[in-house]
Structures are given as C-alpha cells and as structure tokens.
Amino acid sequence: MLRYESVGAEFRTLLILAVAVAACVLAGCFADPYADEVSAEDERVLHAMVDISCKLGVEHLVISDRPAVPRQSDLHDTDGRNLQFGIDLDRRIAHEARWPHGQICPVVRVVADSTIDHVLAHDTQSWEKFIATFEGAHSLMKISLPVYSHDGKRAVLYTTGRCPYTCGAGFYHELEKTYSGWRIKNSAIAWTS
Numbered sequence: 702m703l704r705y706e707s708v709g710a711e712f713r714t715l716l717i718l719a720v721a722v723a724a725c726v727l728a729g730c731f732a733d734p735y736a737d738e739v740s741a742e743d744e745r746v747l748h749a750m751v752d753i754s755c756k757l758g759v760e761h762l763v764i765s766d767r768p769a770v771p772r773q774s775d776l777h778d779t780d781g782r783n784l785q786f787g788i789d790l791d792r793r794i795a796h797e798a799r800w801p802h803g804q805i806c807p808v809v810r811v812v813a814d815s816t817i818d819h820v821l822a823h824d825t826q827s828w829e830k831f832i833a834t835f836e837g838a839h840s841l842m843k844i845s846l847p848v849y850s851h852d853g854k855r856a857v858l859y860t861t862g863r864c865p866y867t868c869g870a871g872f873y874h875e876l877e878k879t880y881s882g883w884r885i886k887n888s889a890i891a892w893t894s
Contacts, residue, residue, distance in 0.1 A: 746847040749883035755806035761838035767814035768795035769843035786875040788857040793848040828865035869894045
C-alpha cells in the first residue's frame, strides 16, 4: 500500500510540474528577454521603411510610437504561426516596446500613440484636427518590431497605414541588409479597407 501512495504522490508532483512548465511557455517565460525592446538595429530598419518618404519630402507622415501588431485574422497559418517570407512574426510581438519619439527627417516623425488617439477623437472633425496638428500630414502609420533571420541578413515586419476617412491597409515587408544599409526587398498586402 505504501508503494502505491508514493507512486501517486510522484505522479501528482510530475503533473503539477508539467502544468507549471506549460503555463510558463504560454506566458512567454522562455522567450527572448530582449524581444520587447527597441535596438539600434531595429531603428535602422525603421529608417529604411520611411526612407522613400524622406527622400521625396512631399507629404508629411506620422508614425505611432506603438509598434503595429498584425490583426487577429492575419496572425496564424495552419501551423499556428504567422510565417511571412519564411520568418515567424510571432517571435517579436511588442507588449511594452515603443519606437523613440522625434523627427526622423523633415517630413516623418514618431509621435506618442496616446497623443494620436487624443487628436483622432471619435468625431467628424478628427482628421481635420490631425492634419492641422501634424503639419499637414495625411497619413498615419504603425510599424511592428522587425523579426530577423538567423543570419541577421533579412528582416520582416508588419505595417498599417491610415488616412482621412476610410482608407487603410496592412502590409508585410521583407528587408535585406546590404553594404549600404537595409532596403525593402518584397512587400505583400495583408488587408485593405
């Protein structure tokens, strides 16, 4: 009888340990501790994403400091991963990370998401207020944190764009690292409105 009681106690201990490990995995205990921070390399990728806007200098663009997160319908394939251009975006979903505020170039700047939300209050004049507040900007963009290939030569990220009234879209972008810096290699539409 004593032997069965010790086997039962060992089984309960193993079961509790297994449940604890599973809960930890789901909570991200074994995830990269720096996955939710913005690095200097991340900022270089951000600059590559807006490089054409900076070079053209035609229209002002506001970027939210809150990194984009793919919409739920865009998130997972049949394997339960969000695989884009061969890289799993689920490895780098931002929870606390924020892009640094400030001017990237004369026509592109990163602004606090809370400020943008305040300006785009739910009324009929919100986009007029947005345009006036942000020096004529007609575009609002969110950019996810980049996820890098194992060799560090490719990056994938997700962006959303909004403009006055009803236009909006989400895209996945693949960037490659060259001798002169990051450049966009491919883009694929995720959704449009």
